[in-house]
Amino acid sequence: MCRTCGAIIGGGQRDCAVCGTSSTGTAPTSQRRTTGEGETVRFARSILSRPYKFTIILLIANIFVFILMWQTSGVPLSMTAPVPGEVLVAFGAKLNYLIHTQHQWWRFVTPMFVHVNLLHLIVNMYSLWIVGPYVEKLYGSAKFAVFWVLTGVAGVVASYLTVRPGMSLGPISGFIFKAYDTPSAGASGALFGLVGVLFVFGIKFRQELPDGFKRAFGTGLLPMIFLNLFIGYVLRGFIDNAAHLGGLLSGAVLALLVDYRRPGGKSGVAITWRILQGVVIALVVISFLMTARHFNRPLPPELAAQLDSQTASQPAPESEPQNPDYLKYAIAINNAQYALVVAINDRNPSNIDTAVKDLENAPHLDQKADDLRVRLQLLLTQAKSAAVGPSPATAREPARPDKFEADLLAWRKEYNQWLKTNAKNYNGLNEIETK
Numbered sequence: 001m002c003r004t005c006g007a008i009i010g011g012g013q014r015d016c017a018v019c020g021t022s023s024t025g026t027a028p029t030s031q032r033r034t035t036g037e038g039e040t041v042r043f044a045r046s047i048l049s050r051p052y053k054f055t056i057i058l059l060i061a062n063i064f065v066f067i068l069m070w071q072t073s074g075v076p077l078s079m080t081a082p083v084p085g086e087v088l089v090a091f092g093a094k095l096n097y098l099i100h101t102q103h104q105w106w107r108f109v110t111p112m113f114v115h116v117n118l119l120h121l122i123v124n125m126y127s128l129w130i131v132g133p134y135v136e137k138l139y140g141s142a143k144f145a146v147f148w149v150l151t152g153v154a155g156v157v158a159s160y161l162t163v164r165p166g167m168s169l170g171p172i173s174g175f176i177f178k179a180y181d182t183p184s185a186g187a188s189g190a191l192f193g194l195v196g197v198l199f200v201f202g203i204k205f206r207q208e209l210p211d212g213f214k215r216a217f218g219t220g221l222l223p224m225i226f227l228n229l230f231i232g233y234v235l236r237g238f239i240d241n242a243a244h245l246g247g248l249l250s251g252a253v254l255a256l257l258v259d260y261r262r263p264g265g266k267s268g269v270a271i272t273w274r275i276l277q278g279v280v281i282a283l284v285v286i287s288f289l290m291t292a293r294h295f296n297r298p299l300p301p302e303l304a305a306q307l308d309s310q311t312a313s314q315p316a317p318e319s320e321p322q323n324p325d326y327l328k329y330a331i332a333i334n335n336a337q338y339a340l341v342v343a344i345n346d347r348n349p350s351n352i353d354t355a356v357k358d359l360e361n362a363p364h365l366d367q368k369a370d371d372l373r374v375r376l377q378l379l380l381t382q383a384k385s386a387a388v389g390p391s392p393a394t395a396r397e398p399a400r401p402d403k404f405e406a407d408l409l410a411w412r413k414e415y416n417q418w419l420k421t422n423a424k425n426y427n428g429l430n431e432i433e434t435k
């Protein structure tokens with residue numbers, strides 16, 4: 001911490017990047033001393049002395065939600081062990097299926113307070129602690145609250161729009177688009193939004209900023225942005241890059257439109273921003289009230305089965321070898337269930353033929369697994385016939401949706417039982433995305 005202006009000094013850095021004061025106790029050069037005694041120090045002191053109470057409130061809120069999730073899950077606290085998928089969904093993680101079929105709009109808001117595991121929480125909260133105070137001190141708590149919620153929602157919306165079931169993904173399209181609808185959660189969309197705000201702030205006001213702030217913000221943030229995007233590309237199967245980009249772009253747009261609190265300016269906040277702050281806070285509160293209202297409601301059978309299969313296919317401890325055959329089998333079953341849901345709800349059988357073929361090619365695990373696979377193939381065939389309508393040869397036969405539903409529920413019950421018994425002998429991959 002700089003003893004002159006209060007800015008954070010990075011490890012191994014000898015001088016403050018904002019005011020130029022030496023961190024080693026030696027006297028600064030005359031050039032830096034002149035800068036330190038002039039406009040830069042006054043600007044830094046005026047900005048960095050402002051409070052950042054809303055950042056602290058967000059930190060506490062995210063940690064509190066994670067503690068509730070951990071206690072609800074009943075799993076031992078671990079740095080990398082993920083929270084079960086059904087717990088993530090219960091606490092408001094984004095899932096396109098529930099937003100689309102049950103109109104659970106609040107899942108555009110709540111995911112920014114939900115985290116997949118302890119490491120995920122620590123990384124995001126550390127980033128918030130580093131970036132958040134700068135944005136809040138520059139723009140004030142009211143604008144900061146609006147920035148956080150709007151960019152977080154924009155990130156979730158971007159994630160929602162880029163789920164394309166059955167889409168064939170390449171190295172580039174796979175960076176943004178997702179072929180499967182899985183729970184997605186995390187504050188990274190809003191964090192990227194704050195980075196977008198600081199990036200545009202440094203460019204927009206570069207003519208009036210002291211040199212130290214020009215180096216810290218604006219183009220000075222490009223290495224960090226590119227590094228995070230590169231990490232997102234490498235881990236594109238696990239990181240929701242669409243949410244990151246949605247937050248980054250929305251933050252940049254907000255910074256283009258909004259002015260900041262200049263040093264020496266009036267400390268009052270326009271009533272409009274106070275109203276907007278109240279609106280976004282109310283939106284968050286109402287969203288979590290809706291989450292609590294639906295907390296104990298049972299999930300649709302097809303969704304419960306999908307989440308059970310994802311939980312059962314989470315990575316085992318490193319001492320246990322992974323079974324690639326089970327991984328292939330679990331993916332085929334998950335894809336088939338999703339194709340079945342789309343065919344039933346949307347009357348769209350376009351994914352069924354591929355799902356049936358994947359089931360045929362799925363490896364043998366045990367007799368019960370083979371029986372479940374064959375029965376699921378039959379259900380897919382029946383769902384396809386119902387989606388496209390009866391053929392002339394079968395038009396005289398009465399439809400039996402009650403029989404199909406009973407068979408489907410019986411299959412799901414047996415599959416869930418298999419997941420809790422036989423499937424424990426196998427290992428696979430966790431399919432929960434982080435932001």
